[in-house]
Amino acid sequence: MSSPEPMEIVDRAIAAALAAGASGADCALVESDSTEARVRGEEIEFVKQALERTLAIRALVAGDGGAGSAVTSTSDLSPEAVERMATETVKLAKATAKDPAADIPEEGFATNWPDLELIDASDRNVSVEERIETALRAEAAARSTDTRIGNSEGSQVGSEFSSVALGNHAGFRGEYRSASHSLVSEPVAQENGSMQRDYWYTAGRKLSDLESPEAVGRKAAERALRRLGGRRIETCEAPVIFDPFTSPSLLHHLVGCLNGYAIYREGSFLAGRLGETIASDQVTIIDDGRIVGGLGSRPFDGEGQPTRRNIVLDRGRMETYLLDSYSARKLGMQTTGNATRGLRSSPTVGITNLWLEPGQGDLAEIVAQTDRGLLVTELIGMGFNPVTGDYSRGAAGMWIENGEITHPVEEVTIAGNFGDMLLGIDAVGSDLEWRGSVAAPSLRISQMTIAGD
């Protein structure tokens, strides 16, 4: 398929929007080429391949007291379709309210960004068959870990190569290419008529960054096996330890509460608390969009602003919200370079690479220092309210007595107020592991309510 260069399409869309009466416009063209395959046992379950190209257009129409804005997207990229869509976007923008805060940044754009090593060109030469082989190795490793692993939901590989071209009416033009690869294995352990599943995965910008398929399969199997014989416990209050697999979920909840949109809407229990100590002094959290090879790295954000290193929490003190230009204007602040541009939504705030700085001692040491408590290895459900901080989620894990794991636990909930939980973090491990764009080491919260029998 021959087609125009991405930036030509972006230029055409911006020009068409301005010609139709837009006072400002920005456009993104995202192309991707992806492969996924899943195997189960020794059999291939599916191979899925895709080619996609989508153009997203945002137009602003200035009027009395502000500007109206609209966002559209299409994958019909013929010149006529692009012009039609740009015109349609302007028409939509004219129908929305004149918002005094609506604007597209006209300065401060990223220039001369470093190579963030988001892709390894040689990975393009790896065939689907080789990727399937990787999944088969993970599946075999999981199933050979123990005779009680006789079944699985399979092992899956994915690779995606994409490119982003972004431009706006103020002259910003930026393009970058990236890739991401992953491998996940999800075995089922069986014993005495009961079954438990669990999973383990690895992800990276380069195939060479991934954990070995044998390690992924084995860890997944070990996680499933140790859940066998899980039982409920008595309702109690006790310390709760999150392993590096479950602790990142707490960062996800936290950044939802630090998102500029949640702040100006007062839809966060942390609104207006900048500069306050909101977490224990063991908690330092950083968002950095320029980590070489990071899964959340990008040279510029969804508005062309340079990505940067933002210290979000410094030893428990809240240093900044996460902002794009709109939420920054609403709050009288400056963007933090966290605009993210979904193809099918207006730009909003998103994280880049976000982590909690490691402390001392690994998970085993934290467990050994806990008299009695729950180690949480999986969480389910959506029981978190960012407005109040109320937290209550389903959990599975291990019970700890006198610093030792005694038995697996399931069908319990852990609950508390998120603000109290952050302040109650009394141990942070050294075991920071990246397997996505959010990472946190093992950590312990001094006390939560565990509901069971």
Place this chain on the structure above:
Amino acid sequence: MTRSDPKNREDNALAFFDSQFGMDERSLVAGLDTALERQVDYADLFFEYSVIDAVSLEEGMVKSGDRHIEQGVGVRAQTGERQGYAHCDDVTVESVQIAATTARAISAQAGSTPPVRVEPNQSETRDLYPVAMAPTEVPVSEKADLLSEIDIFARGLDSRIEQVMASVVTQHRNIMIVASDGTCVGDVRPLVRLNVQVIARDSSGQRREVASQGMGGRREIRDFSDPTVWRALVEDVVRIATLNLEAKPCPAGTLDVVLGPGWPGILLHEAIGHGLEGDFNRKKTSAFSDRLGERVAAPGVTVVDDGTIPGRRGSLNVDDEGTPTQRNVLIEDGILRGYLQDRLNARLMGMDCTGNGRRESYAHLPMPRMTNTFMLAGEENPEDILRGVKNGIYAVSFGGGQVDITSGKFVFSANEAYQIEDGVIGAPLKGATLIGNGPDVLTRVANIGNDLELDPGVGTCGKDGQGVPVGVGLPTLRVNGLTVGGTEQ
């Protein structure tokens, strides 16, 4: 546009892809023949052209209008348990050929499957969602006016309402499925969802609460823009947010729970429905595997999945493999009777396809999924059911839920719940998460109300990264001994 009668409707979808993309009969047969050039059991082409339109309001302003076009084609080839799938967003005769060549590579077997005849299926088709005007074609200004009225009305109801966020999201999906078994069907699927979220602050300024409610379905927009309809929704969301300003912490431990009618049917979706999907049962990774014919619920409990209810969010004329949807009994008087099947899993398990093969879009492989899942009404008066509870919780409205299919453990979170003491509804409770075990939760059903309600049309089910619209329903139901995940001991 005119109101389409059933026969025209199907012709419309097929004619649409012919006129818009040149997908005439010859191109379709050529695409399928390419997929069938190796030895495969089954192949299909799925075409989609969808318009998704969203208008949203916050701070009293309609700040944004969105319009998105999703178009593409997916080609699938099956051989045994294997599936090859290729999709692209370029809908041309050439792109279908490329996708078909990629998809058929799943079959290692050379040789060819006999070519097929493709002609529009002549069977009588129904139309579960006739609309005079596609909801995406209703002018933005009309949707904006509706949202502004909602904003003013919500703020007028209670001075403690600080923020109102409201949106109207509409879809108009044209799809066409052409398969190697001769299937050739189209469908035109409207979908509307109105959502209102409010944040309330108490008079001391110390406490804030949020509530969110919505409604929708495969209907006309005017079915929701009628003030008597949306005002009830707004009153409800304002009532819940302000009620929760007074809510006290929820207890932790095992309690008897009464679920209100309607959306609390999410219990069935999480605890039962997912575990009965054919893929998990074929692979024997579900807590319900090999349990057909066994008792999994108390006598009197009958659960169905029904994709044929007119205008419902979870309803479909045909599923995404072209199979007409139907009413499937999953549990009958407490006994497990059936699974939810797509074509692949039905074939591999030697069962009938139940019309549950669904996908999010052309960019996704079909899987067995629910449509509208609900429990049939019993005979008891809801008030009598509440009166019978000595110490428990009455949960009326829920947020989301999740299940671990293999262990059977599920959770769902209440956003409107009350204490019950000696049969009387007491103080509102906050942040209650309920957790239980799918295969035994319905054996603890003690009372079934006579007041079955379906949800207002807001559910989206996620599975393997794919979201599809679904419905749930429940009569008032008492379940003994559920674990309630609060903070108070």
